[in-house]
Amino acid sequence: MVMMFKERHIGIVPIQEYNCASLTPFGILCFLECLVMKFHQHVLALVFAVNEINENPNTLPNVTLGFHIYDSYYDARMTYRTTLDMLFKSHRFNPNYKCGICNSLITVIGGLSSDASFHIADILRPYKIPQIAYGSFAPGKIETTHSNSFYRMVPNEDHQYMGIIQLLVHFGWTWVGVFAEDDGGGEHFLSTLEPFLSKNGICSAFTKRIPKQAHMGDMDELFDTLSNVYLPLMEDKPSTLILYGGSLTIMLLMTITYLPHPDYKGNASVAKVWIMTSQIDIILTGLQRGFDIQFFQGAFSFSIHTKELPGFQEFLQTIKPHSTRADGFLKDFWEQAFVCSFPNPQELVYEGGLCTGEERPSHQDATTEEWLMGEKHKLHDLQPWQLQPFLQGISFNNSAGETISFNANGEMGGGFDITNMVIFPNRSFQRVKVGSVSEGKGFVIHKAMIIWPRGFNQGIPISVCSDSCQSGYRKLKKEGEKFCCYDCALCPDGKISDQKDMDDCLQCPEDRYPSKDKDQCFPKHLTFLSYKEPLGVILISVAAFFSFITALVLGTFIKNKDTPIVKANNRDISYILLVSLLLCFLCSLLFLGQPNNVTCILRQPAFGIIFSVVISCVMAKTITVVVAFMATRPGSSMRKWVGKRLANSIIFSCTLIQSGICVVWLATCPPFPDLDMHSQSNEIIALCNEGSVLMFYLVLGYMGFLAIISFTVAFLARKLPDTFNEAKFITFSMLLFCSVWLTFVPTYQSTKGKYMVAVEIFSILASSVGLLGCIFSPKCYIIIFRPELNDREQLTKRKTY
Structure with missing residues (x-):
């Protein structure tokens, strides 16, 4: 198609990006016709823009714009040839020869694909002719190779990449498949996208590269290509697929979904959510007639932000195939758009009926790309290279009310619209804007407007490799x-x-x-052995009961202090022993209740010292019996030890040593209140930290040492004459005492929390009760129930009492 011009013209390369030689059976030829339909919409948008400029005397006065359209046929050789032909038009191809009308070329609008535009730039760059590209390209490649030639009417693709990531994150799609065209743009897309996927916790189930050109003539190669893409495409997982590519990519993909595959036995209608990049969004309209596009129902596509252009719809209504002779594409476009045919003598059957030329659009995709150029400048003597600084600093409002400007990288600002494809039963469709992504506004999505693929029953699809792990x-x-x-x-x-x-x-x-x-x-609940809980009440009751019993025994002994049975075996030691046992029962109360500084400091030292007094008294009584027996022998030197002095010395010295140990303990590392956070999973244990575990076990060890000595002496003296012998009862008492405290150590170590305290209280009470019962119960029995036996003569005659 050629538009005539007066002063200036613009070259458009290309309008159709396909190689006819590479397309053969399976109904693929219909794609070629359909592609023309979409590209023709681009041409109509350009025609409208040029007409608007030419008809407005305030935009370019005395200047009329025109344009030529060239076809690259998706081939590098043809792209170079047509670009040179545009520059050096003649009857014969003469590079660097300019004639007449061609001197008016000021700029070129490139194609949708990056490769075609780069090939054009290779020719234009030496002549400093700017190229305006309206396709979305990989930014890295442009900036490194063609930065001075490109002015892109599209935002930076990085916004689109981030939009894809944010869309996946928003819906929780962490298991996705990726299809990308096998070229530089696809490689850049994958290298840019994949790090963002990993960073946001998203995995690619597979990454498939779709050949840029499928060599359909070789059937083996064709089916190898189909197998590489078909099987992962039809798997149940993942449910979300990302597609990056161009016109041939979508053509091949549609062919794959249409053809049956011998290796696949599953359901070929597996529902998928497609996420398509802007390149595919631009050309998708041409697929309406080729195949059933229900496969793309509910697809998301990123499209360059557009806005309804005033007057464009009215312009489209004025176009009719019979009145527009200069447009050689319009007839084909009309037949495809309205599913009809113009009369042809060679055809007898017309698909969809005859075209009248009066058909009007319905359910057609109204999305168009509108590029408007113009400023109040004199262009008569303008050279192409002089347009470069003008484009770099351009900023104006177009007729849609939006600001047009290029940034330092030659890119237009703005962002991408996120559209949702709604496909109707008659294969027409509508793209509904459901969100956007841009540098200024960020990511916006309106879930209520989204139509999901039918296979998901209108619910939000799930695309994960593994089901979510619930809380816990x-x-x-x-x-x-x-x-x-x-x-x-x-x-x-x-x-x-x-x-x-x-x-x-x-x-x-x-x-x-x-x-x-x-x-x-x-x-956690704070826990300790409380006075109010049942265990605490029982222990208090036992301690109080035996304290009362001990006090009664002491009172009985004091009342009967002059009787032979009380005077035997040192009356004063019995008093000290009873008072000490009373204190033992009472000191157990220090272990109850919430620990504080006073109770923590007192409980263990008091327990250790009092029990040392008790054991010392028992040991003194036993040694007194032994010494008294030995003193009865004629000429014995032991008589000087008989009396109170020996017993008092034993009690004092043994108690002094234990007291010294406790003083050192309190002076160096005293016990203190503490909280045990770890022993029990759901409790905080309030306890007394012993400060020094060594000193604690040293106190226990010293008590054990005294107990062993007492037990040994008592055991050896158990067969002495009965009148002087208390050793049998002391032996039983010390056996019980040692058994209790030997059991205490492992039990104490194996319990936690308040039960450790309960174990120690029980050991104190049990050992005290054992001493009280074994040593004093026989004497109390005689005093209370057999007073007639409490006589010296009777005691002398008795073998035991």
């Missing part, structure tokens, strides 16, 4: 698979996960514990 579980990576594929493992003890799909469980704070489902942390 963590993701456990599957060996040899991508990080999006995982099993779910229950959080370990002490940890929780309060969200879905957590990579690791969180440790609860020290003062909190995990719930049963391990999905939240509850505050």
